[in-house]
Amino acid sequence: MADKEKEKGPSADAGTTVLREVALNEAIGLRLGHDLTQIIPGVFKGRLFKRGHLITEEDVPALLNIGKEHIYVMELGSGELHEDDAAIEMAKALANDSLILSEPHEGKVSLKAAFKGMAVIDRKMVDAVNSLGEIALATVLDNKPVEAGGAVAATRAIPLVVSKEKVEEVKRLADEYRKTSGGASPLRVVPFRKLQVGLLTTGSEVYHGRIQDKFGPAVVEKLSFFGCEVAEQRFAPDKQDIIINEIRSLLEQDYDMILVTGGMSVDPDDRTPGAIKALGAEIVSYGTPMLPGSMLLMGYIGEVPIMGLPGCVMHDPYTSFDALLPRILAGQKIRREDIIALGYGGLLGC
Ligand SMILES: Nc1nc2c(c(=O)[nH]1)N[C@H]1C(S)=C(S)[C@@H](COP(=O)(O)OP(=O)(O)OC[C@H]3O[C@@H](n4cnc5c(N)ncnc54)[C@H](O)[C@@H]3O)O[C@H]1N2
Numbered sequence: 155m156a157d158k159e160k161e162k163g164p165s166a167d168a169g170t171t172v173l174r175e176v177a178l179n180e181a182i183g184l185r186l187g188h189d190l191t192q193i194i195p196g197v198f199k200g201r202l203f204k205r206g207h208l209i210t211e212e213d214v215p216a217l218l219n220i221g222k223e224h225i226y227v228m229e230l231g232s233g234e235l236h237e238d239d240a241a242i243e244m245a246k247a248l249a250n251d252s253l254i255l256s257e258p259h260e261g262k263v264s265l266k267a268a269f270k271g272m273a274v275i276d277r278k279m280v281d282a283v284n285s286l287g288e289i290a291l292a293t294v295l296d297n298k299p300v301e302a303g304g305a306v307a308a309t310r311a312i313p314l315v316v317s318k319e320k321v322e323e324v325k326r327l328a329d330e331y332r333k334t335s336g337g338a339s340p341l342r343v344v345p346f347r348k349l350q351v352g353l354l355t356t357g358s359e360v361y362h363g364r365i366q367d368k369f370g371p372a373v374v375e376k377l378s379f380f381g382c383e384v385a386e387q388r389f390a391p392d393k394q395d396i397i398i399n400e401i402r403s404l405l406e407q408d409y410d411m412i413l414v415t416g417g418m419s420v421d422p423d424d425r426t427p428g429a430i431k432a433l434g435a436e437i438v439s440y441g442t443p444m445l446p447g448s449m450l451l452m453g454y455i456g457e458v459p460i461m462g463l464p465g466c467v468m469h470d471p472y473t474s475f476d477a478l479l480p481r482i483l484a485g486q487k488i489r490r491e492d493i494i495a496l497g498y499g500g501l502l503g504c
């Protein structure tokens with residue numbers, strides 16, 4: 155089949171792309187200017203024909219089946235970018251090597267985690283890019299744990315061609331971000347640190363063997379997702395001086411993080427917050443605006459994070475503990491404003 159693109163192609167205007175609509179019966183021998191999509195609900199959604207495909211007589215039934223009676227012949231203007239090229243340039247500008255970029259298809263590039271870690275997304279950058287119009291940046295939520303290969307973001311051009319200026323503006327915004335963020339990129343994945351955790355389980359009913367400890371195994375399981383271990387678990391009854399001494403023993407072992415379970419709410423036997431305060435911890439917050447997990451305490455003793463975990467952490471799959479843990483493991487120091495921000499979208503149960 156002869157490639158008739160040149161003989162049928164329109165002449166380009168300086169700067170602006172020329173699109174010529176060609177009826178399918180006249181399109182044999184021309185090359186597709188962009189990917190063509192097929193969607194069969196519940197069965198398939200994706201590219202049926204690739205950009206640059208040379209149309210043959212045999213393609214006609216399949217093209218008609220996806221509703222294409224015309225195709226575009228495109229002559230790209232020098233001031234514009236093809237949707238695929240715009241998507242790839244934006245993705246490269248916004249990411250670093252913690253993200254793997256897909257080949258562009260149908261005007262879209264997917265950015266996937268190169269390793270298991272926490273997605274760090276600058277919300278202001280996402281809004282700034284999307285304010286430009288005609289281009290789209292979709293991301294997961296900031297601080298989301300992702301598996302290796304997990305989706306983090308996607309860039310897309312909305313029209314078939316996008317002005318180069320828009321993509322240049324994305325690059326400028328990303329450069330500016332890097333300059334003010336110590337070289338970090340606006341979209342990235344941060345690996346989890348493998349911390350050694352010291353665990354103190356409080357509760358006289360557990361200490362005296364009236365009931366079996368269920369908190370320890372729940373915490374071990376939650377930590378194991380991130381590759382962290384409980385290096386030592388100790389037990390204490392609901393007595394403040396004993397709890398204080400047991401936390402001191404854990405601190406002496408130089409564990410990277412201390413978790414204290416139970417005794418976090420309003421009963422007279424709830425001694426954990428008082429014990430952590432008495433140790434001189436810097437209390438970032440006792441209480442969070444998240445349900446479940448409102449009774450959590452976040453603090454630091456020196457550089458060591460210490461958390462008081464309320465009973466819901468042992469019972470519910472996702473609590474304020476599960477929201478904060480990946481951030482601590484990704485190296486963030488939790489501030490009061492981080493706790494405050496948990497309230498919006500933080501009603502998950504109770
Ligand atoms: N009147 C109020 N009641 C409660 C409030 C409140 O503000 N006012 N807060 C609620 C919230 S939120 C939570 S969460 C729970 C749990 O708080 P605590 O951390 O103080 O939990 P405990 O009182 O120590 O125990 C509650 C429950 O869980 C069992 N438990 C505790 N540790 C273990 C363990 N290691 N293994 C197995 N079971 C354990 C304990 O036996 C109790 O049954 O308080 C709400 N109530």
Ligand code: MOO
Binds near residue numbers: 445449450464466504
């Ligand atoms: O700390 Mo409690 O969840 O709000 O269940």
